[in-house]
Amino acid sequence: MNIGDDLSPATVIRIRDSFARQGLMRHLGADLAEVKAGLVTIRLPFRPELTQQHGYFHAGGTSSIADSAGGYAGFTLFPEDSSVLTVEFKLNLINPAQGDCLEAQGRVIKPGRTLTICHLDVWATTPDRRIHVATGLQTLICVRGKSA
Amino acid sequence: MNIGDDLSPATVIRIRDSFARQGLMRHLGADLAEVKAGLVTIRLPFRPELTQQHGYFHAGGTSSIADSAGGYAGFTLFPEDSSVLTVEFKLNLINPAQGDCLEAQGRVIKPGRTLTICHLDVWATTPDRRIHVATGLQTLICVRGKSA
Amino acid sequence: MNIGDDLSPATVIRIRDSFARQGLMRHLGADLAEVKAGLVTIRLPFRPELTQQHGYFHAGGTSSIADSAGGYAGFTLFPEDSSVLTVEFKLNLINPAQGDCLEAQGRVIKPGRTLTICHLDVWATTPDRRIHVATGLQTLICVRGKSA
Amino acid sequence: MNIGDDLSPATVIRIRDSFARQGLMRHLGADLAEVKAGLVTIRLPFRPELTQQHGYFHAGGTSSIADSAGGYAGFTLFPEDSSVLTVEFKLNLINPAQGDCLEAQGRVIKPGRTLTICHLDVWATTPDRRIHVATGLQTLICVRGKSA
Numbered sequence: 001m002n003i004g005d006d007l008s009p010a011t012v013i014r015i016r017d018s019f020a021r022q023g024l025m026r027h028l029g030a031d032l033a034e035v036k037a038g039l040v041t042i043r044l045p046f047r048p049e050l051t052q053q054h055g056y057f058h059a060g061g062t063s064s065i066a067d068s069a070g071g072y073a074g075f076t077l078f079p080e081d082s083s084v085l086t087v088e089f090k091l092n093l094i095n096p097a098q099g100d101c102l103e104a105q106g107r108v109i110k111p112g113r114t115l116t117i118c119h120l121d122v123w124a125t126t127p128d129r130r131i132h133v134a135t136g137l138q139t140l141i142c143v144r145g146k147s148a
Numbered sequence: 149m150n151i152g153d154d155l156s157p158a159t160v161i162r163i164r165d166s167f168a169r170q171g172l173m174r175h176l177g178a179d180l181a182e183v184k185a186g187l188v189t190i191r192l193p194f195r196p197e198l199t200q201q202h203g204y205f206h207a208g209g210t211s212s213i214a215d216s217a218g219g220y221a222g223f224t225l226f227p228e229d230s231s232v233l234t235v236e237f238k239l240n241l242i243n244p245a246q247g248d249c250l251e252a253q254g255r256v257i258k259p260g261r262t263l264t265i266c267h268l269d270v271w272a273t274t275p276d277r278r279i280h281v282a283t284g285l286q287t288l289i290c291v292r293g294k295s296a
Numbered sequence: 297m298n299i300g301d302d303l304s305p306a307t308v309i310r311i312r313d314s315f316a317r318q319g320l321m322r323h324l325g326a327d328l329a330e331v332k333a334g335l336v337t338i339r340l341p342f343r344p345e346l347t348q349q350h351g352y353f354h355a356g357g358t359s360s361i362a363d364s365a366g367g368y369a370g371f372t373l374f375p376e377d378s379s380v381l382t383v384e385f386k387l388n389l390i391n392p393a394q395g396d397c398l399e400a401q402g403r404v405i406k407p408g409r410t411l412t413i414c415h416l417d418v419w420a421t422t423p424d425r426r427i428h429v430a431t432g433l434q435t436l437i438c439v440r441g442k443s444a
Numbered sequence: 445m446n447i448g449d450d451l452s453p454a455t456v457i458r459i460r461d462s463f464a465r466q467g468l469m470r471h472l473g474a475d476l477a478e479v480k481a482g483l484v485t486i487r488l489p490f491r492p493e494l495t496q497q498h499g500y501f502h503a504g505g506t507s508s509i510a511d512s513a514g515g516y517a518g519f520t521l522f523p524e525d526s527s528v529l530t531v532e533f534k535l536n537l538i539n540p541a542q543g544d545c546l547e548a549q550g551r552v553i554k555p556g557r558t559l560t561i562c563h564l565d566v567w568a569t570t571p572d573r574r575i576h577v578a579t580g581l582q583t584l585i586c587v588r589g590k591s592a
Contacts, residue, residue, distance in 0.1 A: 018201045019201075021199075021200075021201040022199065022200050022201050022206060023195075023196045023197045023198060023199035023200075023206070024197065024198050024199060024200065024206035024208050024209055025206075026197070027175070027176075027197035027198070028175075028208075047171075048171045049171050049172065049174070049175035050171060050172050050175070051169075051170065051171035051172060052169075052170050052171075052172065052216075053166045053167075053169040053170050053231075054231070058170060058171070058172035058173075058212065058215075058216075059212075059215045059234050059237075060172050060176075060208065060209075060211060060212020060213070060215055060216065061172055061208075061212070063208060063211045063212065063215065063237075064206065064207075064208020064209070064211065064212060065208070067206075067207045067208055067211065068206075068208065083201075083202070085241070086207050086241050087240065087241065087531070087559060087583060088238065088239060088240040088241065088532065088581075088583055089207075089211075089238070089239060090236065090237070090238035090239075090386045090433060090534060091236060091237060091238075092235065092236040092406075092413050092433055092435065093233070093234050093235065093236065094405070094406040094413050095406070109390070109428075109431060110388075110390040110391070110428070110431075114558065114585070115531060115585065117388050117390050117431070119431075132405075132406070135405060135406075135413070135415070135433065136433070137386060137388055137431065137432070137433060137532075139388065139531060139532055139583060141558070141559065235383070235411060235435060236384065236433075236435055238386060238534045238581060240554075240561050240581055240583065242553070242554040242561050243554070257538070257576075257579060258536075258538040258539070258576070258579075262410065262437070263383060263437065265536050265538050265579070267579075280553075280554070283553060283554075283561070283563070283581065284581070285384075285534060285536055285579065285580070285581060287383060287384055287435060287536065289410070289411065314497045315497075317495075317496075317497040318495065318496050318497050318502060319491075319492045319493050319494060319495035319496075319502070320493065320494050320495060320496065320502035320504050320505055321502075322493070323471070323472075323493035323494070324471075324504075343467075344467045345467050345468065345470070345471035346467060346468050346471070347465075347466065347467035347468060348465075348466050348467075348468065348512075349462045349463075349465040349466050349527075350527070354466060354467070354468035354469075354508065354511075354512075355508075355511045355530050355533075356468050356472075356504065356505075356507060356508020356509070356511055356512065357468055357504075357508070359504060359507045359508070359511065359533075360502065360503075360504025360505070360507070360508065361504070363502075363503045363504055363507065364502075364504065379497075379498070381537070382503050382537050383536065383537065384534065384535060384536040384537065385503075385507075385534070385535060386532065386533070386534035386535075387532060387533060387534075388531065388532040389529070389530050389531065389532065
């Protein structure tokens with residue numbers, strides 16, 4: 001299986017069910033836009049509830065959806081009876097996160113039996129453009145025998 | 149001025165006003181627990197709206213308050229007519245974020261005219277203990293001539 | 297100018313002169329393989345003087361050339377009377393660094409007047425393959441009025 | 445056992461033997477200054493072979509000894525038939541690395557069966573002062589059944 005390939009319907013359902021259990025994603029208003037093998041995109045429409053002090057998206061919203069996108073990108077490649085935990089992540093905020101919507105993409109660059117490494121990227125979109133607002137790296141661990 | 153010293157009432161008000169304008173902190177239910185020179189603590193009580201798929205605090209909440217705590221820790225040391233932006237941060241999630249409340253502390257370890265570096269630490273508290281759940285580093289930039 | 301474009305001969309000479317003054321690069325045996333706009337590659341042939349305890353390249357060699365490659369990638373885009381300093385970098389070591397040679401590439405993903413952000417990647421090469429051994433992110437600062 | 449406690453002579457010998465096999469540490473001129481439980485210090489005296497273009501210590505030397513100090517700090521707590529690998533590290537370079545000697549300290553902040561997290565700090569020393577030049581975080585993995 002290559003990164004970006006289609007997944008079985010059962011795997012997509014497993015990811016969507018897990019995402020639906022993330023109270024934070026619902027509270028922020030995020031949705032799962034794309035679920036492919038090792039590649040997940042989450043969207044977060046702008047709301048005043050997501051701002052920092054200058055009225056842009058707060059880096060906390062940016063990092064929340066980046067972390068979830070990477071976590072689920074890894075999870076698509078994990079065995080069925082396992083769960084995913086974030087070991088660490090690092091994010092560079094490279095442009096003001098200003099727009100109608102944020103789009104966070106997690107992409108597996110090194111799958112592994114225990115550890116999986118993802119690139120994280122976030123864009124802010126407006127009707128006429130898409131700005132790269134954050135780029136990062138994330139280390140995930142696969143925990144066996146705990147489904148979710 | 150040393151890290152942890154008391155600040156002038158005017159500086160504390162400037163920080164609290166800025167924090168009050170962060171829509172995300174209010175939406176998550178976070179409050180500013182401590183504001184000292186180069187040292188800020190933010191608390192986030194548990195709610196189902198903050199969870200990941202296993203019912204613990206989502207790393208997004210942890211990183212949101214860690215980022216704000218570090219940003220304001222730096223901001224306490226900035227000149228009046230300036231604003232603070234996060235350049236980047238990195239967080240290691242070292243224990244499950246499970247408890248009644250999260251407490252994030254940002255502490256300046258290297259103040260600077262342009263860049264300021266903070267340590268970030270987050271604990272989960274229960275009535276009888278306090279677990280270290282995350283540790284990180286953050287780089288801030290001071291932007292002159294824009295108050296907030 | 298786009299990332300990967302050819303540079304003026306004067307800029308290439310400025311980079312090569314600066315690289316030649318890095319005692320560490322010479323001591324490790326590294327050379328500057330490619331100098332393009334915002335894109336620099338450094339090679340480091342294997343020697344027993346570069347190993348860790350299992351006989352592979354030590355992560356210190358990997359990170360030394362990754363840091364220099366990123367620093368010079370940024371420096372190609374800086375004004376003439378400026379110098380470059382690394383603010384921070386983060387590297388994930390994703391495969392054992394085993395091979396005849398390491399190749400580190402720094403690539404600017406966000407140029408800026410003050411801060412510049414680079415992706416760092418390192419491969420280990422053997423006559424018949426090229427393995428991705430590290431990926432990272434780096435923040436650089438442009439310091440005016442100090443040439444080097 | 446607490447961080448900073450004395451280790452058995454057998455463990456100290458295991459660490460010193462492994463360090464002695466790191467060709468890079470010898471080539472840079474680094475030595476193991478302190479080996480305690482979860483706490484290791486490495487020193488690197490200044491030489492022109494370690495410089496960057498302005499004549500200070502190159503960040504590559506700083507990160508090489510920081511990575512080794514953290515790796516061995518973790519290794520002191522690992523079972524006998526195991527080895528240590530660096531998963532990732534991040535370093536903020538907070539002051540110019542100028543002095544007679546660098547001292548890198550790795551300190552375990554979260555030991556684990558699989559993953560261990562360390563704080564990394566580096567100082568530059570001169571006869572009359574000690575400047576904090578870098579601070580970082582590192583994730584290590586314990587690999588069973590491979591001694592070294």
